[in-house]
Amino acid sequence: MDAVILLSHGxxxxxxxxxxxxxxxxxxxxxxxxxxEVGYLNYSEPPFLESVSRCALEGATRVIVAPYFLAPGKFxxxxxxxxxxxxxxxxPGIQFVLAEVIGADPALADALLEAAxxxxxxxxxxxxxxxxxxxxRASDLCPLFGTPNCPRQPxxxxxxxxxxxxxxxTAVSVGGVQ
Numbered sequence: 001m002d003a004v005i006l007l008s009h010g011x012x013x014x015x016x017x018x019x020x021x022x023x024x025x026x027x028x029x030x031x032x033x034x035x036x037e038v039g040y041l042n043y044s045e046p047p048f049l050e051s052v053s054r055c056a057l058e059g060a061t062r063v064i065v066a067p068y069f070l071a072p073g074k075f076x077x078x079x080x081x082x083x084x085x086x087x088x089x090x091x092p093g094i095q096f097v098l099a100e101v102i103g104a105d106p107a108l109a110d111a112l113l114e115a116a117x118x119x120x121x122x123x124x125x126x127x128x129x130x131x132x133x134x135x136x137r138a139s140d141l142c143p144l145f146g147t148p149n150c151p152r153q154p155x156x157x158x159x160x161x162x163x164x165x166x167x168x169x170t171a172v173s174v175g176g177v178q
Contacts, residue, residue: 003035005051007083008068009075010040012141013174020068025106027090041079043141052087056094063087070108076101131169 004027020038027105028036035058039051046054055063065084069076084096102108120127139145 001035002033002056002062002064003037004064005037005039005048005055005068006066006068007039007041007048007051007080008044009079010042012043012139012143014040014139014142014144018158020085025070034058041075041083048083049087049090052091052094056091060094062095062097064097067101069101069174070103072101099152101114161167 006020006024006027008017011017017038017040017165023038024038027033035055037046037051037054039046039048041048052063065080067076067080080098084098087094
């Protein structure tokens with residue numbers, strides 16, 4: 001039985017994987033594959049090996065690893081094959097195959113054009129951070145942790161969070177939050 005694991009890098013920002021989970025849900029609904037999982041290389045849950053384990057428990061004999069990356073960079077060409085090699089050692093009865101990165105798929109150009117039409121002014125660049133707190137894991141790695149925007153570990157009253165807010169704002173505005 002075939003399984004698909006949508007594999008992404010992961011992020012320290014809570015809620016950043018929601019788009020990947022939405023894609024997995026759509027693939028699952030599509031019904032082409034009986035098993036659809038999400039896995040991450042770093043930071044986010046579940047780790048890749050845990051996703052492979054779930055596939056094995058559901059009876060997968062072949063796992064298609066679909067990297068959720070735009071370009072064939074280091075993560076896709078070095079880190080993903082390394083993670084698959086670890087999975088092969090842990091699950092010798094499962095065949096692993098690796099799909100190409102999303103890359104230059106023509107449908108991506110349409111998605112980029114739609115995103116450009118929804119471009120936001122600078123005062124809205126941090127809007128995603130507001131929804132991130134809905135998926136809080138209370139991790140001190142998250143850029144919202146210990147700030148007034150963290151629902152589980154807000155800054156204590158009287159704490160100066162200006163430098164943290166500025167760092168988060170700068171990171172998000174230049175695309176630096178992982």
